[in-house]
Amino acid sequence: MVSRGSYTYPRGLCLAVLMLWVASLAGVSSMAEEVDDETCLACHDGIEASLMKGSHALESMRPGSGVSCVSCHSGGEVHIEDPTPDNIGNPGKALAAEAEAVCTACHIPHADVGTIGLDPHRSQDFSCGTCHQVHGGNAALLIDEEGMFCQTCHAAVTNQFRRRSNHPLTDQAVTCMSCHSFTGESEPTFGHGPSANCATCHPEQGGPYIYEHQATSSFSTEGDGCTGCHEPHGSSHERLLMQGGNSLCTQCHGTPPLHRTRHGGIGTQYACYECHSATHGSQSHRSLLNPQLGTLVGGEPGSCFCHNIEE
Numbered sequence: 001m002v003s004r005g006s007y008t009y010p011r012g013l014c015l016a017v018l019m020l021w022v023a024s025l026a027g028v029s030s031m032a033e034e035v036d037d038e039t040c041l042a043c044h045d046g047i048e049a050s051l052m053k054g055s056h057a058l059e060s061m062r063p064g065s066g067v068s069c070v071s072c073h074s075g076g077e078v079h080i081e082d083p084t085p086d087n088i089g090n091p092g093k094a095l096a097a098e099a100e101a102v103c104t105a106c107h108i109p110h111a112d113v114g115t116i117g118l119d120p121h122r123s124q125d126f127s128c129g130t131c132h133q134v135h136g137g138n139a140a141l142l143i144d145e146e147g148m149f150c151q152t153c154h155a156a157v158t159n160q161f162r163r164r165s166n167h168p169l170t171d172q173a174v175t176c177m178s179c180h181s182f183t184g185e186s187e188p189t190f191g192h193g194p195s196a197n198c199a200t201c202h203p204e205q206g207g208p209y210i211y212e213h214q215a216t217s218s219f220s221t222e223g224d225g226c227t228g229c230h231e232p233h234g235s236s237h238e239r240l241l242m243q244g245g246n247s248l249c250t251q252c253h254g255t256p257p258l259h260r261t262r263h264g265g266i267g268t269q270y271a272c273y274e275c276h277s278a279t280h281g282s283q284s285h286r287s288l289l290n291p292q293l294g295t296l297v298g299g300e301p302g303s304c305f306c307h308n309i310e311e
């Protein structure tokens with residue numbers, strides 16, 4: 001199952017802002033800014049189609065939307081008399097702060113949505129157009145839906161997806177946005193907790209289990225979990241593991257002393273996960289044991305070979 005997660009649009013608040021904005025327009029209706037859309041469309045025929053797709057339906061097309069060409073392009077009155085590219089505002093060419101102000105008249109920036117979502121892009125000199133293309137018509141008006149624009153800036157991360165074990169980014173089965181949400185509704189965007197996203201695509205590993213492995217299940221409480229053992233972008237070890245072999249387990253566990261003494265130290269002769277194969281959690285044994293353990297270490301099929309080697 002592939003889920004992009006749900007994202008919030010602060011409808012209530014935006015509506016309030018919109019209403020204020022519409023009200024302020026009404027109050028200053030004689031100002032130069034108010035050129036009606038039909039005048040613009042007479043020369044820029046067809047451009048309104050891209051706005052419909054992206055929900056910026058013009059007031060003339062969806063009464064009540066509060067959106068018109070001049071919401072985002074200032075200076076219309078001069079431009080219609082003498083149409084040159086220089087005398088009309090274009091957020092696509094403006095300085096970042098100026099361009100952003102056009103959008104934040106109606107929208108709340110991502111970082112301010114929710115209480116824990118904190119978008120580090122806000123501290124950069126980026127405009128909304130770094131990631132969005134208003135006349136583009138893609139979902140969420142993104143420059144491209146595969147997030148190639150993320151990869152352009154984050155080359156180091158993109159390279160991690162070329163490691164031996166990786167998430168299938170190049171097949172576009174996952175994109176950067178599969179795990180990184182910008183809207184911070186339920187899942188903190190860049191703060192702790194992105195592991196909860198893992199379980200939406202990998203419910204089998206997410207549990208619940210009768211016998212939880214706390215290393216895994218902490219994803220739902222402390223937000224660590226999956227990333228305690230897996231590198232989300234890519235790893236030189238199989239299965240996106242952070243460490244190879246037993247060192248994965250010995251990050252957190254010592255080898256229990258009785259593993260060294262019982263049955264000639266059989267507990268040290270195999271890899272931990274060969275016996276404790278229910279790494280993520282178990283439905284049958286509190287020590288996360290392989291249900292076939294007896295057979296595995298040379299006992300009769302079905303025999304419970306490994307009773308109590310811990311005592």
Ligand code: HEC
Nearest residue numbers: 035039040043069070073076080083084085088089090093
């Ligand atoms: C009389 C015809 C005409 C009208 C009316 C008109 N434009 Fe233009 N517009 C042009 C021409 C010509 C250009 C320059 C195209 C070029 O150089 O590629 C242009 C360019 C633009 C650009 C691009 C600016 C840039 O930075 O490249 C924008 C944005 C724009 N117009 C918006 C508007 C808006 C908004 C309105 C209504 C307020 C409007 N236009 C009305 C003819 C018109």
Ligand code: HEC
Nearest residue numbers: 040044047048056067068069071072091092133134135136
């Ligand atoms: C919600 C804001 C918004 C609205 C409404 C809007 N534009 Fe734009 N427009 C932009 C932005 C941002 C760009 C820069 C390129 C982009 O993001 O697509 C742009 C670019 C343009 C361009 C330059 C050509 C291009 O594609 O780069 C023209 C021409 C234009 N707009 C005309 C119009 C006209 C005419 C209307 C009304 C029918 C309109 N725009 C409504 C935000 C808007």
Ligand code: HEC
Nearest residue numbers: 009054055066067071091102103105106128132134140141
């Ligand atoms: C006049 C108010 C207004 C302005 C200015 C404005 N928007 Fe919007 N925007 C809206 C409305 C209304 C919607 C539709 C909301 C909805 O469907 O819930 C919207 C929707 C969006 C969406 C979601 C589209 C989707 O399909 O999910 C994005 C992204 C967006 N705007 C970006 C921008 C950017 C970037 C700018 C600045 C260039 C901008 N907006 C300027 C009013 C505005």
Ligand code: HEC
Nearest residue numbers: 007008009103107109121127128130131140177181182183
């Ligand atoms: C670093 C990239 C980036 C920047 C910068 C950015 N956005 Fe977004 N935005 C996204 C992504 C990605 C989504 C798609 C939702 C998701 O998957 O989190 C999105 C979604 C949206 C939506 C739709 C939310 C919804 O619920 O449908 C709006 C509206 C929006 N952005 C407005 C803006 C505005 C306004 C700005 C500038 C103040 C901005 N964005 C800057 C990446 C960005």
Ligand code: HEC
Nearest residue numbers: 120121124126130131147149150151153154176177180190
């Ligand atoms: C214009 C370049 C640019 C684009 C486009 C961009 N980013 Fe970033 N991103 C940055 C910069 C710069 C930072 C802050 C410095 C840093 O931590 O690397 C950052 C920070 C981040 C962080 C947090 C890093 C941390 O250490 O906490 C994540 C996650 C991230 N970006 C993901 C994305 C995703 C996903 C997209 C596409 C939707 C995206 N970025 C688009 C430049 C960009």
Ligand code: HEC
Nearest residue numbers: 150151154157158167174175176178179194195227232233
């Ligand atoms: C499978 C989920 C997943 C995908 C896909 C993903 N990320 Fe991440 N990313 C994470 C998690 C989880 C973290 C936090 C890592 C941690 O806590 O160990 C992270 C951390 C980051 C960071 C900050 C730490 C660092 O490694 O620099 C950046 C930047 C980042 N991701 C960018 C991206 C970009 C860009 C893409 C797309 C090319 C992407 N991510 C795709 C899950 C993902």
Ligand code: HEC
Nearest residue numbers: 002003165166173174178197198201226230232238239240
């Ligand atoms: C959008 C869905 C999606 C999300 C979210 C996601 N994954 Fe995956 N994951 C996949 C797909 C698709 C594969 C490849 C499956 C295959 O090739 O059979 C995969 C493969 C894996 C593999 C096996 C890799 C291998 O080499 O066999 C591991 C481990 C994994 N994911 C862990 C994680 C973790 C940890 C997270 C959270 C940080 C996560 N996934 C988030 C879709 C997702």
Ligand code: HEC
Nearest residue numbers: 198199202205206215216219225226228229239273277279
């Ligand atoms: C204690 C370490 C550990 C933690 C925590 C952990 N994993 Fe794993 N994971 C492993 C090991 C070891 C393997 C390889 C052996 C196996 O398949 O059981 C693996 C394999 C996987 C695979 C590949 C399964 C297959 O059949 O190819 C996926 C997917 C996966 N883990 C997802 C997750 C997710 C999602 C979480 C968080 C809910 C998570 N893991 C937490 C250790 C861990």
Ligand code: HEC
Nearest residue numbers: 213214215228248249251252253272273276279286287288
């Ligand atoms: C991120 C830390 C972490 C990693 C890595 C980790 N564990 Fe755990 N494990 C825990 C915690 C915490 C518990 C629960 C507390 C306890 O019993 O020590 C636990 C419990 C267990 C138990 C159950 C103990 C009992 O009470 O019977 C077994 C067995 C186990 N882990 C095996 C493994 C194996 C095998 C690996 C490597 C694949 C591994 N663990 C990796 C943290 C970790």
Ligand code: HEC
Nearest residue numbers: 246249253255256266267270271272275287306308309310
């Ligand atoms: C030959 C199989 C086998 C191997 C290999 C093995 N174990 Fe065990 N382990 C067991 C059995 C059997 C138990 C006891 C189960 C019971 O009685 O509840 C156990 C119990 C445990 C416990 C819980 C008891 C305690 O004393 O804390 C932990 C933790 C544990 N093993 C960790 C590891 C680690 C780490 C490794 C790798 C270094 C490892 N085991 C390798 C079979 C094995």
